[in-house]
Amino acid sequence: MNSTVDELTVNYEEEGILKVKEVDKEILSKGAWATVLFRYQEWIAETDSYGPDKYTIRRYKKSAGEYRQQSKFTISSADQARRIIDALERWLKTDENEQE
Numbered sequence: 857m858n859s860t861v862d863e864l865t866v867n868y869e870e871e872g873i874l875k876v877k878e879v880d881k882e883i884l885s886k887g888a889w890a891t892v893l894f895r896y897q898e899w900i901a902e903t904d905s906y907g908p909d910k911y912t913i914r915r916y917k918k919s920a921g922e923y924r925q926q927s928k929f930t931i932s933s934a935d936q937a938r939r940i941i942d943a944l945e946r947w948l949k950t951d952e953n954e955q956e
Contacts, residue, residue, distance in 0.1 A: 858923040
């Protein structure tokens with residue numbers, strides 16, 4: 857089970873095959889509520905290989921000593937990821953300029 861944030865993963869195995877393989881993760885927040893950004897790949901049986909990188913942000917709530925997933929958002933493509941990055945950078949730059 858997942859009693860610490862570091863133990864959280866998106867790895868998923870079925871019938872001896874790792875169907876979802878975690879490539880990397882970034883813990884964005886810890887505590888009673890945790891937020892984790894995962895980079896992962898899905899197994900494609902037709903090609904007998906893993907597909908392109910995908911990304912998901914997941915929120916977990918700690919209850920009775922265990923983290924349980926509460927919500928998730930899957931970034932559907934590299935293009936969508938870049939658009940999210942661009943928007944955040946633009947907003948953060950605007951926020952910085954307003955604080956000066």
